[in-house]
Structures are given as C-alpha cells and as structure tokens.
Amino acid sequence: MARMALSRPLKLAVIGTAAGLFSGLFGVGGGTVIVPLLVLWFGYGEHEATGTSLAAIVIIAAYAASTQGAFGRVHLLEGVLIGIPAVGGVLLGTWLQQRTRPQTISLLFAILLVGVAVHMVIE
Amino acid sequence: MIGSIVIGLAAGMVAGMLGVGGGVLFVPGLVLFVSLSQVDAEATSLVAIVPVALVGAYQQYRYGNVRVPDAALIGTLSIVGAISGVALANVLPERALKLGFAALMLLVAFRLVRKALREPGTSPGPAGSD
Numbered sequence: 029m030a031r032m033a034l035s036r037p038l039k040l041a042v043i044g045t046a047a048g049l050f051s052g053l054f055g056v057g058g059g060t061v062i063v064p065l066l067v068l069w070f071g072y073g074e075h076e077a078t079g080t081s082l083a084a085i086v087i088i089a090a091y092a093a094s095t096q097g098a099f100g101r102v103h104l105l106e107g108v109l110i111g112i113p114a115v116g117g118v119l120l121g122t123w124l125q126q127r128t129r130p131q132t133i134s135l136l137f138a139i140l141l142v143g144v145a146v147h148m149v150i151e
Numbered sequence: 152m153i154g155s156i157v158i159g160l161a162a163g164m165v166a167g168m169l170g171v172g173g174g175v176l177f178v179p180g181l182v183l184f185v186s187l188s189q190v191d192a193e194a195t196s197l198v199a200i201v202p203v204a205l206v207g208a209y210q211q212y213r214y215g216n217v218r219v220p221d222a223a224l225i226g227t228l229s230i231v232g233a234i235s236g237v238a239l240a241n242v243l244p245e246r247a248l249k250l251g252f253a254a255l256m257l258l259v260a261f262r263l264v265r266k267a268l269r270e271p272g273t274s275p276g277p278a279g280s281d
Contacts, residue, residue: 043225044229050236051236052233052234055193056175058229059170059171064262064263075214078170079211080218080221082166082172083219084225085200087226087227089200093200101190106187107198108198109155110195111159111202113156113160114173117163117164118203120163130270134264136168138261138263139260144175144256146253148253148256149250
C-alpha cells in the first residue's frame with residue numbers, strides 16, 4: 029500500500045468499499061480486508077485495528093444477514109447452536125488478545141491470510 | 152452437535168484475537184458438521200457473526216480499542232461495496248479474480264510479517280539508530 033495523499037475520510041471510504049466489494053465478490057469476511065489495511069495504510073495499532081474491524085463487521089453482517097434471511101437461506105437453529113459457543117469464544121479471544129503483543133497478532137493474522145488465500149485457490 | 156460447539160468456540164476465539172467475523176471457520180463448520188449446503192452455510196454463518204461481532208466489539212470498546220466513527224464509516228460503505236460486489240460477481244471471470252485476490256492476500260501477509268519483525272518488542276528498548 030503505497031502512501032497516497034488521500035484525506036482520512038476518503039481512505040476510510042476506500043477501506044469500507046473494498047471490504048464490502050471483496051465480501052460480495054468472494055464471500056470472504058470484511059475483516060480480512062479491514063484489519064491489514066488499517067494497520068498498513070492507517071498506522072493503526074493491531075488492537076485498535078481488530079477492535080474497529082469488529083465494530084464495522086456488526087453493521088456489515090447485520091445488513092447481509094437480514095438480506096440473506098429474506099431469501100430463506102438461513103438455518104436459524106444451526107446458527108444459534110454454533111453462535112452461542114462462538115460468543116463464549118469471542119469473550120475469551122478478546123480477553124486473551126489484550127495480553128498478546130501487537131507483533132504476535134500481526135503474525136497470526138498473516139497465517140490466517142495465507143490460509144484463506146490457499147483455500148481460495150484450491151476450492 | 153459437539154462439532155458445532157467446538158468449531159463455534161474456535162471461530163469466536165479467532166474473531167476475538169484477529170478482529171474478523173469468524174465466517175472463515177463457521178462456513179466450513181456448518182458444511183462439515185451440520186451438512187448445510189455451501190450457500191446455506193454462508194447465509195447461516197452471517198447470523199452467527201452478528202452476535203459474535205457485537206459482543207467482541209463491545210469488549211474491545213471497553214478496552215478502548217474501537218474508533219467508533221471510523222468503524223461506522225467503514226461499515227456503512229461496506230454495504231455499498233458488497234452490493235456492487237455481488238453484482239460484479241455475476242459478470243466478471245470469478246476464477247481469475249480469486250487468483251488475483253489470493254495473490255494480493257499473500258502480499259499483504261508478507262507485509263504484515265515484515266512490519267511485525269521490524270518493530271521492536273513492546274518493552275521500551277534503547278532508541279535504535281536503525
């Protein structure tokens with residue numbers, strides 16, 4: 029990401045649009061786009077990037093879930109069954125993250141990106 | 152059932168640690184353990200992501216890690232982007248796009264690693280001459 033002379037709101041707009049575009053195109057979550065762009069392009073710390081990303085995902089996922097629900101694709105019970113332990117997991121994950129060095133978060137994120145990239149190529 | 156619980160817990164952990172929704176694990180989990188079709192798994196995954204992101208964002212907000220106006224702008228514009236993305240997915244060559252995007256992700260991963268390895272640890276060391 030070369031340093032471009034874009035104003036801050038414009039850069040945020042680019043990140044948001046890119047995150048949405050890629051999730052619409054490939055079904056990957058917006059977080060995989062938002063977090064690295066905030067870190068590499070905005071100079072966000074890893075903790076702030078991941079926290080801000082989660083807050084943005086609330087909006088994105090709520091919108092996407094409501095439109096998908098209209099198409100009758102959502103299996104509500106299964107979503108709840110997997111969602112409840114996941115809420116426990118996110119409590120644990122955010123707690124653990126506060127005790128994790130920023131560099132470690134970036135390295136783990138890089139592993140996630142490689143995994144997603146490999147999955148996209150082989151599927 | 153047990154598979155659902157384990158994958159849910161793992162997805163939540165990844166969401167909390169890395170600031171993603173957890174769909175990266177929800178979708179394969181719902182396909183493998185609950186036998187949903189890919190399309191249904193993606194839709195159902197979104198329903199699970201909402202409470203996960205909400206609780207994760209709330210926790211991060213309490214820790215002081217959420218820049219609320221930035222998140223609101225990114226989230227809102229993502230919806231515009233997603234609508235365009237879905238429309239574009241129908242007219243563009245998907246395979247080529249996926250390969251391009253995968254390559255871009257590898258590049259970003261490399262840059263994250265390079266940045267992480269260049270940075271000094273969290274403990275304040277002597278000012279290096281770098």
